[in-house]
Amino acid sequence: MFQTIQVAKGVNIHTRTTDQFKTVNFSVKFKRPLTVEDAAERTVLTNVMQHSNARYPSSAALRMYLDDLYGTVLYLDTTKRGDEHTVLLNIETVNDQYLKTGEVLGKVLELMNTVLFDPNFDNGVFRESIVTREKEMVIERIQSVFDDKSRYAQQQLLNIMRPNHPASISANGKIKDVEKVTPASLVKTYEKMLAEDLIDIYVVGDIDEKEMVDSLKKALPFADRAVDHAVHPTVESKPTETYVSEQQDMKQGKLHIGYHTPVTFTHKDFPKMQIFNGVFGGYPHAKLFMNVREKESMAYYCSSSYSSQYGLVFVISGIDANKEEKAIALIDEQLASIQQGEITDLELTQTKAMLTNQLKEALDSARGQIEIYDQYKELPTAFSVEKMAVKWQAVTKEDIVEMAKKVEKETVYFLSGKEDAPE
Amino acid sequence: MKTIQFDQLDETLYYEKLDNGLDVYILPKKGFSKTFVTFTTKYGSIDRSFVPLGETEAVTVPDGIAHFLEHKMFEKEDGDVFQKFSENGASANAFTSFTRTAYLFSATDHLYESTKTLLDFVQQPYFTEQTVEKEKGIIGQEITMYDDQPDWRLYFGTIENMFHEHPVKTDIAGTIESIDDITAEHLYTCYNTFYHPSNMLLFVIGAVEPEKMMDYIRADQASKTFEEQASIERIEVSEPTDVAVQNRTLEMDVLKPKVYVGLKAKETSLSGREMLKHELSIQLALDVIFGRSSDFYTKVYEAGMIDESYAYDFSLEKGFGFALIGSDTNQTDELVEAIQDVMQKTQEKWPFGLDELERVKRRKIGFYLRALNSIEFIANQFTRYKFNDMNLFDAVPVIEELTVADVQQAFASLQGESQQTVFKVVPIANKAKTVTVQEGQE
Numbered sequence: 127m128f129q130t131i132q133v134a135k136g137v138n139i140h141t142r143t144t145d146q147f148k149t150v151n152f153s154v155k156f157k158r159p160l161t162v163e164d165a166a167e168r169t170v171l172t173n174v175m176q177h178s179n180a181r182y183p184s185s186a187a188l189r190m191y192l193d194d195l196y197g198t199v200l201y202l203d204t205t206k207r208g209d210e211h212t213v214l215l216n217i218e219t220v221n222d223q224y225l226k227t228g229e230v231l232g233k234v235l236e237l238m239n240t241v242l243f244d245p246n247f248d249n250g251v252f253r254e255s256i257v258t259r260e261k262e263m264v265i266e267r268i269q270s271v272f273d274d275k276s277r278y279a280q281q282q283l284l285n286i287m288r289p290n291h292p293a294s295i296s297a298n299g300k301i302k303d304v305e306k307v308t309p310a311s312l313v314k315t316y317e318k319m320l321a322e323d324l325i326d327i328y329v330v331g332d333i334d335e336k337e338m339v340d341s342l343k344k345a346l347p348f349a350d351r352a353v354d355h356a357v358h359p360t361v362e363s364k365p366t367e368t369y370v371s372e373q374q375d376m377k378q379g380k381l382h383i384g385y386h387t388p389v390t391f392t393h394k395d396f397p398k399m400q401i402f403n404g405v406f407g408g409y410p411h412a413k414l415f416m417n418v419r420e421k422e423s424m425a426y427y428c429s430s431s432y433s434s435q436y437g438l439v440f441v442i443s444g445i446d447a448n449k450e451e452k453a454i455a456l457i458d459e460q461l462a463s464i465q466q467g468e469i470t471d472l473e474l475t476q477t478k479a480m481l482t483n484q485l486k487e488a489l490d491s492a493r494g495q496i497e498i499y500d501q502y503k504e505l506p507t508a509f510s511v512e513k514m515a516v517k518w519q520a521v522t523k524e525d526i527v528e529m530a531k532k533v534e535k536e537t538v539y540f541l542s543g544k545e546d547a548p549e
Numbered sequence: 550m551k552t553i554q555f556d557q558l559d560e561t562l563y564y565e566k567l568d569n570g571l572d573v574y575i576l577p578k579k580g581f582s583k584t585f586v587t588f589t590t591k592y593g594s595i596d597r598s599f600v601p602l603g604e605t606e607a608v609t610v611p612d613g614i615a616h617f618l619e620h621k622m623f624e625k626e627d628g629d630v631f632q633k634f635s636e637n638g639a640s641a642n643a644f645t646s647f648t649r650t651a652y653l654f655s656a657t658d659h660l661y662e663s664t665k666t667l668l669d670f671v672q673q674p675y676f677t678e679q680t681v682e683k684e685k686g687i688i689g690q691e692i693t694m695y696d697d698q699p700d701w702r703l704y705f706g707t708i709e710n711m712f713h714e715h716p717v718k719t720d721i722a723g724t725i726e727s728i729d730d731i732t733a734e735h736l737y738t739c740y741n742t743f744y745h746p747s748n749m750l751l752f753v754i755g756a757v758e759p760e761k762m763m764d765y766i767r768a769d770q771a772s773k774t775f776e777e778q779a780s781i782e783r784i785e786v787s788e789p790t791d792v793a794v795q796n797r798t799l800e801m802d803v804l805k806p807k808v809y810v811g812l813k814a815k816e817t818s819l820s821g822r823e824m825l826k827h828e829l830s831i832q833l834a835l836d837v838i839f840g841r842s843s844d845f846y847t848k849v850y851e852a853g854m855i856d857e858s859y860a861y862d863f864s865l866e867k868g869f870g871f872a873l874i875g876s877d878t879n880q881t882d883e884l885v886e887a888i889q890d891v892m893q894k895t896q897e898k899w900p901f902g903l904d905e906l907e908r909v910k911r912r913k914i915g916f917y918l919r920a921l922n923s924i925e926f927i928a929n930q931f932t933r934y935k936f937n938d939m940n941l942f943d944a945v946p947v948i949e950e951l952t953v954a955d956v957q958q959a960f961a962s963l964q965g966e967s968q969q970t971v972f973k974v975v976p977i978a979n980k981a982k983t984v985t986v987q988e989g990q991e
Contacts, residue, residue, distance in 0.1 A: 144580055145579065145580060146578075146579065146580025146581065146922075147580075147922045148558075148918045148919070148921050148922055149918065149919050149922060184847070185841065185846075185847065185850065186841070186842045186843070186844075186846070186847050189840070189841040189842035190842040190908060192912075193842060193908045193909060193911060193912040194908055194911060195911075195915075196911050196912065196914060196915030196918070197911065197912035197913065197914070197915030197916050197919070198915065199919070218919060219915075220914075220915050220918045220919065221918075224557065224558065224559070224918050225914075259850070259851070259853070262853065262856075263856055263857055266805065266856040266857070266877070267856070267857055269804050269805065270804075270805065270856075270858070270877065272803070272804045273699050273803040273804055273805065273877075274698075275697050275698075374802045375801070375802035375977055376697045376802055377693045377696045377697055378690065378693040378694050378696070378697050409631075409635055410629075410631035410634075410635065410641070411629075411631055411632050411635035415631075416629070419687060420629060420687075423683050423684070423685075423686030423687050424686065424690070425687070425690050426687055426688070426690040426691035426694055427694075444690055444693070444694045445690065446690070446693075472632075472636065475636060476632070476635035476636050476638075477635075479635065479636065479637060479638030479658070480635055480638055480640070482638055482657070482658075483583075483638035483639065483640065483655075483656060483657050483658065484640070486582050486583060486657040487582075487583045487640070487655055487657060489582065490581050490582060490583050490755075490924075491922070491923075492922070
């Protein structure tokens with residue numbers, strides 16, 4: 127799918143030439159082990175680097191230049207996967223052939239170099255006023271989770287189930303660590319990132335591969351780095367509670383249930399576990415949707431998701447606050463029915479068809495191609511949709527029963543309205 | 550079947566109006582493995598008063614019925630339609646907006662089976678009192694879910710402030726009380742009036758062979774019978790230019806206040822290329838005045854009045870339109886004042902010339918080219934444009950033509966002070982009541 131070239135130790139360029147899109151997409155990913163302190167530092171760093179640089183020293187100047195480059199989209203962000211933390215620089219720019227005029231691509235590569243290597247320094251450190259303001263922005267982003275009740279409930283469940291574990295550490299870090307960031311500490315973080323992180327550079331578009339690799343080598347002159355990052359000792363983390371309820375002024379009850387499974391992304395049973403999740407609550411034909419929503423009309427949404435990096439399964443549903451017990455019992459029943467082998471041929475066929483379709487569809491966007499490849503390249507065998515489809519096809523009812531029996535309910539979290547809530 | 554070429558964009562669109570009046574558009578996209586199909590009726594939450602098919606007297610139906618009908622289309626005598634889509638590996642969905650109801654699926658295999666499922670389920674209604682009652686619990690939870698979302702409440706609160714009479718002010722899903730009045734008979738009345746093929750548009754995009762697909766759809770539609778339909782008579786309300794309420798605040802369990810300034814549009818009668826020109830002009834003016842490279846943005850960013858939630862947007866349909874500008878902020882009044890101040894200054898002296906316009910035009914052209922990678926965007930937006938007699942693929946050439954005078958003239962439609970409203974969502978201070986009308990004019 128992608129052509130990979132190692133340009134320095136620990137630095138790889140992955141290119142994909144296609145005329146499917148009218149734009150060219152870049153993604154530069156800086157990866158290192160996830161820690162809560164680093165997450166805060168690196169998130170502030172992405173905000174500061176996105177704000178301005180030495181050549182475009184104000185946000186307005188940078189934004190005007192991007193407008194001139196036909197609204198080229200450029201942003202930095204942080205994400206996590208498993209116990210790895212990623213700083214990413216994503217750029218999407220219009221393919222020159224669709225413009226009346228323009229030599230946009232060359233300018234975008236130049237800008238990529240400026241953003242990464244020519245920061246907006248003042249006396250050798252990032253400008254204090256910008257750092258201060260962007261720290262506030264990050265703190266506000268972290269706090270805003272509280273105002274989105276579904277996200278808040280899920281974060282609370284994770285904090286209870288896996289305290290101080292990569293599963294519950296936000297890629298944005300914690301407020302108290304963001305507050306500690308200084309212009310000088312950011313410089314250290316920035317220099318470490320450039321010198322030590324493992325780097326994957328992706329390009330998708332109607333490009334000349336050889337020419338692009340040459341241009342990228344010039345624009346992004348990264349040096350060799352150690353590739354054997356110290357392996358994290360596995361963090362042992364267990365739920366602090368099996369049941370927690372919390373009250374806020376709100377109308378709906380948000381039920382979030384967490385389960386553990388020993389099967390993770392790199393486990394040989396991973397495809398079986400994906401099918402289990404599909405039958406349980408991954409799709410509108412699944413048991414949770416058909417029973418909790420359609421049969422009992424208790425919810426607008428009731429679904430499950432499989433977090434394969436951490437070996438966790440989540441069920442979420444929005445229900446009438448007075449029907450908590452009934453909902454939990456119904457959800458338990460659906461899992462029990464799978465454990466007892468109540469799976470129809472139709473459910474199996476549907477789930478396999480949906481998983482295959484979903485993967486193929488995700489590959490119809492440039493970002494989807496980058497993200498899926500970036501994840502699946504960790505698997506020992508080369509990735510293709512066909513290979514995954516073959517693995518899913520082989521999954522039997524017995525396999526699903528076996529998966530269901532390994533799924534263990536750990537924590538129930540329920541967020542709902544107070545007794546004296548308004549209205 | 551006609552073909553329409555867009556040379557600069559390297560796209561070919563296939564079109565046919567079928568004998569029953571259905572507009573069918575097919576756009577093959579090379580390199581894609583999925584196909585996305587939307588089947589849309591020009592019928593949304595604002596269509597609450599109309600003359601039912603075959604009758605002479607106008608009726609007003611309960612709020613939220615278009616959305617309720619959308620839900621109920623999925624249930625048939627032999628079960629749930631999602632099951633059939635899943636069997637063929639297709640992801641199906643639907644949505645209801647102010648002016649449209651769309652049914653859609655995407656698939657990478659069994660395209661014709663799923664197309665048949667889509668056409669059949671939308672064209673074969675099945676409503677009973679029992680299934681209607683059952684749905685009230687599900688939609689009740691959907692309404693409650695939105696009630697707890699501060700951003701949704703902010704959006705709808707601002708719209709509600711702006712309009713006196715126009716039904717755009719009522720929530721698309723209705724309320725728990727209004728949906729309780731809905732009966733199977735209501736659903737049939739709405740269905741029969743608004744789901745005739747002549748009021749609908751089918752769009753197929755992605756991995757598709759246009760001739761074969763058009764033949765398939767034509768044959769399917771020819772095999773079904775539809776009553777002849779006269780044009781639909783919607784009862785229109787007269788809506789003043791000024792806003793209904795100037796300022797309102799809603800308390801919710803949030804940490805940080807949120808605010809929108811709403812600008813109600815004066816010009817809402819255009820259609821076709823004129824409307825496209827008007828809409829793009831206003832969007833470009835907003836980009837210069839409120840965009841991230843504007844003086845305004847720099848000022849409010851540096852003063853700490855906005856965060857990453859800052860946004861501005863303009864919506865226009867026949868009969869209503871509005872711009873919204875706002876952010877989560879601990880300085881709601883200061884931000885409102887800054888926005889109003891900028892609006893005031895645009896009236897005193899027009900704030901920009903050709904250089905700024907050319908810059909945001911380039912940005913906008915880039916936006917459309919990026920968006921043309923998304924087959925979902927094309928299908929949804931093409932349909933919206935078409936229902937207003939506009940053409941999505943005209944956007945880039947129209948942008949290229951626009952002058953400063955065009956933009957200035959269009960923006961005047963938003964400039965009146967009496968067209969401004971403010972809505973805030975703030976943390977709960979006093980638990981006694983949730984809504985306080987502050988300087989209301991009602």
